[in-house]
Amino acid sequence: MLWVQRPEPTRWRSYGGNEIISPEWKLSMDLSGAWQRAARGAMLLGEGGALKPTIFAEMSALALSTGAINLGQGFPDEDGPAEVLEAARQAISDGVNQYPPGIGFPVLREAISAHQKRFYDLAPDPDREVVVTAGATEALAATILALIDTGDEVVTFEPFYDSYAAMIALSGAVHRTVALRAPYFQPDHDDLRHAVSDRTRIILINSPHNPTGAMMGRETLELIVELAHKHDAIIVTDEVYEHLTFGQTHVPIATLPGAWDRTVTISSGGKTFSTTGWKVGWMTGPSDLLQAILAVKQFLTYVNAAPFQPAIAVGLGLPGAFFEGVAGVLQQKRDLLSAGLSLAGFTVSESQASYFVVADALPLGFADAAELCRHLPELTGVVAVPISAFVNDENKSGYASLVRFAFCKKVEVLERASAQLAGLAR
């Protein structure tokens, strides 16, 4: 008889994403392959070409080994709406357990289209202009791999979400960045004009922004559309935090005049519905662009998450009060943690959206946030990540003392973290 040990419930708790490579793993440098491009792009090739763990893996391991509160990673520690969870259970019971269609179940594509209409007055055709993906991550990967020819340029803002750099490098593209500087993290328009050229294939934007919590102003969005037209570039926009905004309404760039025809809009249900492990994402855009991306996407995962697709459709159809409630609760959590960080002696940037707030450790005497984060668990019992992890090596000095804290955690956890962080001020 084969005994299968039942895992303890706590073993199923999320450790968050981005820790595929354990700190203990050693990958041989002699093993050549495309992985090296991806790893180099994501700044994970260490001395002699060894694969380094991501900062998230390193910090999560530290949180586990020290028992510290993990404010390093962006995953909620509370469940999302009961209706959505129940819909997934029901779908499994109803036998929704086999491959869905390649572009996703109609019920979800129709819900995505209706959501775009309800919130943004966009009306993507659910059969031709909506594709369901394995999270926003797969949509980003498939888009970049599908649209890039070797040597093309991709412009992103910096700091950037780590998967962008890995995929850009894997695709053989050149990564150009435009700096977002503290405390407001808005790009300089001349820098942006300078970065985009006829070599630019994709302008990849992320608003609301991880890791800074900034939202891109309308004038910047307009300039991006203008530059995309001028240089015949495609706009790719990552909007996974679209509903997690604090007072300001999210403006999808696809709603701007002249944008739709050259824009791929990417989002997912993970953040909005606290279901980051379900990996239900999507992209909307003109069908010729989506067809090209689908040619790659179908050989990445083909399809995913059958029973979760109708459940996310339920979520997208929830009343406005749900969406306001999610943002409102998160805003209170932002306020709570931001106040705690200020009291502890950090200079705190006001987060306009997302799960994250940036705090400058310089007033506390810490010029190197990466070093501080390695010691933060022993100093305060809290884990956070340095912003420099989201910045290319040559630009790290401009962000050296900045730390990202996640506030998508229970109120009591944030209260405890704030009290512990206060020890830094003493």
Ligand SMILES: Cc1ncc(COP(=O)(O)O)c(C=O)c1O
């Ligand atoms: C900016 C950004 N884009 C994409 C993702 C990944 O989204 P998903 O889990 O839907 O793949 C994340 C997750 O942290 C993110 O912060």
